[in-house]
Structures are given as structure tokens and as C-alpha cells.
Amino acid sequence: MLEIKNLKAKVETDEGGKDILKGLNLEVKAGEVHAIMGPNGSGKSTLASVITGREGYEVQSGEVLFEGNDLLELSPEDRARAGIFLAFQYPVEIPGVSNTNFLKTAINEIRKSRGEEVMSSVDFLKMIKEKAKFVEIEPEMLSRYVNVGFSGGEKKRNEIFQLAMLNPKLSILDETDSGLDIDALRIVANGVNKLRTKDNAFIVITHYQRLLNYIVPDYVHVMFQGKIVKSGGKELALHLEEFGYDKIDEIKEEAAV
Amino acid sequence: MDKISTENIDLKIKLLEDFNNLEVNLNGESKNNIHKIRQDAIASFEELGFPVKKMEEWKYTNLKPVFKHDFKTVFEPAKTQLKRKDLEKYLVEGLKVNLLVFINGQFNEKLSSIVTRSEKIFIGSFSEGRISFNDVIEKHFSKYADYKNRSLTALNTAFAKDGAFIYLKKGVQVSEPVHILNIADASADSVMIQPRNLIVAEEGSDIKIIEDYYSLGDNHSFTNAVTEIYCAPNARLDRYKIQNDNDKAYHVGTTQVQQEQDSYFSDTTISWGGAITRNDLNAVFNGTNTECHFYGLYLLNGKQHVDNHTLADHKMPHCYSNELYKGIIDDKATGVFNGKIMVREDAQKTNAYQSNGNILLSEDATIYSKPQLEIFADDVKCSHGATTGQLNKEEMFYLRARGIGKDEARILLLNAFAGDVMDSVKIDELREKLREELSKKLIK
Numbered sequence: 001m002l003e004i005k006n007l008k009a010k011v012e013t014d015e016g017g018k019d020i021l022k023g024l025n026l027e028v029k030a031g032e033v034h035a036i037m038g039p040n041g042s043g044k045s046t047l048a049s050v051i052t053g054r055e056g057y058e059v060q061s062g063e064v065l066f067e068g069n070d071l072l073e074l075s076p077e078d079r080a081r082a083g084i085f086l087a088f089q090y091p092v093e094i095p096g097v098s099n100t101n102f103l104k105t106a107i108n109e110i111r112k113s114r115g116e117e118v119m120s121s122v123d124f125l126k127m128i129k130e131k132a133k134f135v136e137i138e139p140e141m142l143s144r145y146v147n148v149g150f151s152g153g154e155k156k157r158n159e160i161f162q163l164a165m166l167n168p169k170l171s172i173l174d175e176t177d178s179g180l181d182i183d184a185l186r187i188v189a190n191g192v193n194k195l196r197t198k199d200n201a202f203i204v205i206t207h208y209q210r211l212l213n214y215i216v217p218d219y220v221h222v223m224f225q226g227k228i229v230k231s232g233g234k235e236l237a238l239h240l241e242e243f244g245y246d247k248i249d250e251i252k253e254e255a256a257v
Numbered sequence: 258m259d260k261i262s263t264e265n266i267d268l269k270i271k272l273l274e275d276f277n278n279l280e281v282n283l284n285g286e287s288k289n290n291i292h293k294i295r296q297d298a299i300a301s302f303e304e305l306g307f308p309v310k311k312m313e314e315w316k317y318t319n320l321k322p323v324f325k326h327d328f329k330t331v332f333e334p335a336k337t338q339l340k341r342k343d344l345e346k347y348l349v350e351g352l353k354v355n356l357l358v359f360i361n362g363q364f365n366e367k368l369s370s371i372v373t374r375s376e377k378i379f380i381g382s383f384s385e386g387r388i389s390f391n392d393v394i395e396k397h398f399s400k401y402a403d404y405k406n407r408s409l410t411a412l413n414t415a416f417a418k419d420g421a422f423i424y425l426k427k428g429v430q431v432s433e434p435v436h437i438l439n440i441a442d443a444s445a446d447s448v449m450i451q452p453r454n455l456i457v458a459e460e461g462s463d464i465k466i467i468e469d470y471y472s473l474g475d476n477h478s479f480t481n482a483v484t485e486i487y488c489a490p491n492a493r494l495d496r497y498k499i500q501n502d503n504d505k506a507y508h509v510g511t512t513q514v515q516q517e518q519d520s521y522f523s524d525t526t527i528s529w530g531g532a533i534t535r536n537d538l539n540a541v542f543n544g545t546n547t548e549c550h551f552y553g554l555y556l557l558n559g560k561q562h563v564d565n566h567t568l569a570d571h572k573m574p575h576c577y578s579n580e581l582y583k584g585i586i587d588d589k590a591t592g593v594f595n596g597k598i599m600v601r602e603d604a605q606k607t608n609a610y611q612s613n614g615n616i617l618l619s620e621d622a623t624i625y626s627k628p629q630l631e632i633f634a635d636d637v638k639c640s641h642g643a644t645t646g647q648l649n650k651e652e653m654f655y656l657r658a659r660g661i662g663k664d665e666a667r668i669l670l671l672n673a674f675a676g677d678v679m680d681s682v683k684i685d686e687l688r689e690k691l692r693e694e695l696s697k698k699l700i701k
């Protein structure tokens with residue numbers, strides 16, 4: 001589904017740019033869940049930004065293919081329409097735009113781009129009701145402005161609610177677990193598990209093994225200084241939790257370079 | 258004599274000649290009080306001349322382009338081919354209104370329709386109103402709008418002939434709004450139009466008024482409108498001024514409001530179009546405990562120029578005023594906001610707030626925003642602020658990352674920006690119409 005080959009990217013800064021991704025490789029197939037861990041500043045969110053097409057990042061070399069097509073030449077909206085979804089680490093507040101209006105516009109824009117009919121209001125409301133249950137979100141929250149006045153946890157939950165509504169092929173969860181209380185973590189993780197199918201895939205960026213107890217990954221990758229330096233099964237996360245990053249040989253080697 | 262301005266002298270001479278012709282045709286009317294005011298006003302205009310950029314109040318708005326056109330004189334009968342069905346697009350769908358139609362400033366009875374019939378109300382034209390309510394008109398006409406110091410008000414006053422006259426007796430509440438539809442028809446010639454409206458709401462009365470301006474035709478129109486509004490104690494008045502002119506139109510409009518004790522006035526001024534627009538909105542609080550709201554929205558593109566000047570004049574204690582103006586400016590357009598809160602010595606316990614927000618959509622777009630507070634009382638709560646920015650990039654990306662196209666995302670965010678001004682429109686049908694117009698105008 002997603003193939004990233006030797007991706008090098010920099011962030012545009014006032015000083016002309018800073019290299020962040022330094023030759024990253026990753027392959028995600030349908031039906032898989034990949035966890036990406038790694039110390040602060042290693043480039044995890046930057047990877048998510050490059051995949052989703054955020055402004056301010058420049059890809060210098062390498063490829064990102066989604067279902068065999070070059071993703072990098074698409075606009076952010078076309079990537080979303082192709083089936084990519086990012087649950088943001090820091091969801092923005094949008095005063096004046098209600099959650100429902102926002103979601104309805106998003107769903108219909110995606111449908112239109114696929115040459116499908118727009119969704120009727122009744123179907124939309126039914127879907128809202130059904131998916132709101134998924135993440136146990138209060139329907140009252142949906143009439144409010146996007147994320148405005150939401151607590152940190154509510155914002156994260158709202159991201160997963162949007163994920164459920166838009167039903168993407170590839171979802172990237174950027175630290176969705178941070179800021180969630182224990183109950184909310186379980187609710188969100190269960191929501192994600194229910195959305196898993198053999199046709200979709202998830203990239204779960206997290207610092208904590210705890211989330212991976214709920215959302216059990218097929219692969220765990222360690223990112224360090226803009227590269228994936230080690231990959232393994234779910235037991236790698238346990239190992240990291242116990243020993244920390246600095247006990248990983250690959251990180252020691254990289255750091256020594 | 259050295260005060261006489263020689264700028265735009267041709268049009269000025271023409272207008273003075275017009276005034277002489279008008280007097281010749283007045284017959285018996287020339288002796289009455291109103292005509293005396295007209296004579297004062299023309300003298301005042303003669304002295305003041307047209308506003309020029311070197312005046313502080315006109316610093317950012319240059320009317321020069323207006324005066325190079327050859328306008329037809331003010332008193333030619335309006336030629337119009339417009340039929341009722343041509344008006345559909347100007348009406349508010351599904352809303353029952355008292356409709357007053359003015360074409361090139363002249364009342365068109367055939368196209369108008371009154372639905373609220375009551376002895377206690379007059380809704381019609383100025384000239385009709387003078388037949389039965391001359392005393393009311395004489396009591397209020399030109400008592401509020403300042404024709405001694407403001408030349409365009411003087412000009413309007415001198416030529417004041419027709420316009421809407423609305424009179425509510427004590428305690429009447431009119432549920433059907435009044436819609437004053439002004440159409441400048443410049444299909445045959447360039448036209449100069451001077452509508453003059455007077456609204457008198459007696460004690461405890463309540464009404465909503467829509468005053469909108471459209472222009473037609475390939476020639477230029479110059480509308481110089483004055484609306485005087487009197488709110489007696491405890492009266493409630495909502496007014497929506499919508500200016501929807503084409504790019505051949507120039508519009509200068511003054512609204513002068515006088516509020517007595519415990520009265521409520523709310524205005525929403527929406528500027529969609531026109532080449533050059535200048536709105537002056539002044540409210541004087543002449544009694545205690547009045548409440549006043551000014552809302553405004555301007556959406557400009559091309560080379561449009563819109564200038565909003567407002568004044569909340571707190572003369573008495575315990576009054577509340579709140580102002581919110583927002584602008585979306587694209588291309589090479591220019592917006593001007595000059596909002597003044599005046600708190601006079603006696604106006605203790607004043608609450609006065611003001612804010613102006615602007616979004617510039619292009620590098621060549623300009624806004625001059627000047628909030629002004631002048632406070633001469635010590636026990637008051639006042640605040641003002643102005644912000645100018647671009648569309649928020651983070652918000653844009655969030656929307657686009659959910660599959661919403663760039664244009665649609667822009668429209669969503671700008672609609673949201675304008676949302677609180679839109680919400681000030683209390684007539685649901687009108688608000689819907691305005692929202693649609695806004696969305697339509699936001700599509701590039």
C-alpha cells in the first residue's frame with residue numbers, strides 16, 4: 001500500500017533549511033499495523049507531514065508510493081481523497097466552523113472527487129450517530145466548532161472520530177495516546193481495532209508501549225535521526241520500554257557516526 | 258470667501274444650477290420650513306464643497322474618480338423598464354415584507370407593496386408622508402444629520418425630495434420588516450441619486466428595516482444617501498444596510514441615529530460591491546441606558562474601495578455600545594475602517610467596545626484601520642482593538658488533509674470569519690440570503 005524508499009527531506013527554515021529525514025525506508029501492506037517509536041525530535045511527525053503534504057517541507061530525494069502511485073506530486077486534499085488520513089499530534093482549533101459542517105464538507109468533497117453522489121443529510125446523521133458511539137464521543141460536541149474549547153483528550157478522540165467517519169485506507173496516528181486518560185486510551189484503541197480490516201493499514205506513532213497493548217502492531221520500528229534504525233515485532237516495543245533507546249546497538253552506532 | 262473649494266468645480270456649478278431650477282418648480286412649497294432647511298443646506302454645500310483628501314475624515318478615500326463623469330441632473334424623472342418580476346432577485350425569498358421600491362431615488366408605487374396596515378404606522382415615501390404626517394416630518398427632518406459641517410449631507414439635504422418615511426406610533430410592533438429597495442438604473446445615462454430616508458420610532462415601538470442598494474446598466478451611478486433614525490424612549494430598531502452595487506457604482510451613505518433613554522438600536526452594514534463606497538454611521542445617545550450595536554462586513558476584490566466611518570457618541574451615562582466590523586480584502590482592493598467611540602463628560606458608567614478584524618487575501622490588498630477612543634469621563638469601561646492577518650495556514654492544512662479542496666477550505670474559513678457578523682442578522686431568511694451571497698462571492 002505504502003512504499004517509502006530512501007526518503008530524504010528537509011524542513012524549510014529561515015536559515016535555508018534543516019535536514020530531518022535522512023534516507024528513510026518503510027513498506028506498509030494492507031491489513032498491517034506498524035508502530036513507529038523513537039526519541040523526541042527524531043523526525044516522526046516530519047514523516048507524517050511529508051506523507052500528507054504539509055507545506056514547508058522539501059523532499060530532496062527518494063520516493064513515496066501509495067498503491068503504486070507517486071504520492072509526492074499530489075496536493076494534500078488529493079492525498080486525503082486517495083485514502084490517507086493523519087490523526088494530528090496537535091489538532092488545530094477552527095473557530096466558526098462546526099464539526100458537523102466540516103465533516104459533511106469533507107465527506108462530500110471526497111465523494112465528489114471520486115465521481116460519487118453527495119451524501120444525504122439523513123445518511124450523514126445516521127453515520128454520525130453510529131460512529132460517535134465508536135469513540136464514545138458526545139453528539140453534543142459535534143455541534144461545536146472544530147476542536148474549540150476541547151480538552152486535550154477530547155481533541156484526540158475527535159481525530160479518531162473523524163477517522164471513523166472518513167474510513168481511509170492508510171491511517172497515521174501521531175501520538176494519539178498522549179494526553180488521553182486510561183479510559184479514553186482504551187476507548188480510542190478499541191475504536192481503532194474495530195476499524196481494522198484486511199484492506200486498510202495503520203501507522204501508529206507513539207512513545208509508549210501501553211498503547212500497543214491495545215493496538216497490537218505487526219511491526220515496530222525505531223526511528224533515530226531521520227532514519228529507521230531497527231525494526232522488529234511487537235516485542236521490540238517491550239524491549240524499548242524496559243531498556244530505553246540508548247541501549248539499542250543501532251542507535252549507539254548512529255550516534256557514534 | 259476663500260473657504261470655497263474649487264475642486265470638482267464643474268459638478269458643483271451644475272448642482273447649484275440644478276438647485277435654482279428646483280426652486281423655480283416648487284411653487285407653493287418654497288415657503289415652508291423644509292424648504293428653508295434646503296436653502297440653508299445648499300448654502301452650506303456651496304461653502305464646503307465636495308470632500309477632498311486633505312480633510313482628515315477623507316484621508317484614505319478619494320472621490321475624484323466620481324466627479325469626472327457626466328451625471329444626469331438629479332430631478333429628471335426616472336425612466337425605468339423594470340417590472341415586478343425583474344425585482345425577484347433583489348427580494349428576500351420567503352420573507353413577507355413591506356416593500357418600498359425606489360428607482361433612481363424616486364418612489365415607485367407600482368412596484369412597492371405594503372402588507373402591514375394600521376392607523377398607527379406609516380410606511381411609504383417621503384412625499385406621501387407629508388400629506389398626513391407633516392408635523393412629524395418637520396419635527397425630525399434634518400434634526401440629526403449634520404448638514405452644516407458635512408458637505409455631502411448638505412448636498413443630500415438640499416435636494417431631499419424623495420425617500421422612505423417610516424413612522425411608528427407609540428407601542429406598535431411591526432412583525433413584517435420594511436424593505437427599502439434602492440435601484441440605481443444607469444442603463445440610459447450616468448445618474449446621481451440622493452435618497453433621503455427618515456425613520457421615526459415612537460416610544461416602545463419595534464421594527465426591523467432592510468435598506469439595500471443595487472445598480473444596473475453600463476453607465477455610472479453616484480448615490481449620496483442620508484438616513485435619519487430616531488428611537489424614542491424604549492423603542493427597538495434593527496437595521497440592515499446592504500450595498501450590492503456593480504463596479505460602475507459609487508456610493509456615499511450617511512446614517513444618523515438619535516437614541517433616547519432605554520432604546521435599542523442595532524445596525525449591520527454589509528458592503529459587497531461598488532467601485533467606491535463610503536458609509537458613515539453615527540449614533541448619538543441622548544438618553545440614559547441605551548443599547549447600540551454596530552456590525553459590519555466588507556468583502557472587496559478587484560480595485561474596490563470601501564470606507565466605513567462610525568461614531569458611537571456617548572453623551573449620557575449608563576449606555577452600552579458594541580461594535581464589530583470585519584473585512585475580507587483581495588486583489589488590489591482597499592478597505593478603510595475608522596471607528597470612533599466618544600465618551601463625553603457626563604457619560605459615566607459607559608460600556609463601549611469596538612473591534613475590527615481583517616483578512617488580506619493578496620499582497621496588494623490594503624487596509625487602513627483606525628480605532629479611536631476619546632474619553633472624557635472617568636468611570637467607564639471601554640476597549641478597542643484591530644487585527645489584520647492572512648488565512649491561517651494551520652487551519653487550511655487541517656481542512657485540506659481531510660480531503661477538502663483549497664477553494665472550499667478557503668470558503669469555509671472565510672465564512673467562519675464572517676460568522677459573528679452574519680449572526681447579527683436577526684431575520685433568518687435575510688441571513689440565509691446573505692450567507693449564500695457571501696459564499697458565492699468567495700468563489701474565485
Ligand SMILES: Nc1ncnc2c1ncn2[C@@H]1O[C@H](COP(=O)(O)OP(=O)(O)OP(=O)(O)O)[C@@H](O)[C@H]1O
Nearest residue numbers: 011012013018020039040041042043044045046047
Ligand atoms: N518548522 C520547523 N522549523 C525548524 N525545525 C523543525 C521544524 N519542524 C520540525 N523541526 C525539527 O525537526 C526535528 C524533527 O521534528 P519532529 O516533529 O518530526 O520530531 P518527532 O519525532 O515527531 O518528535 P516528538 O516525539 O517530540 O513529537 C526536530 O528537531 C524539530 O525541531
Ligand SMILES: [Mg+2]
Nearest residue numbers: 044045046089
Ligand atoms: Mg512528533
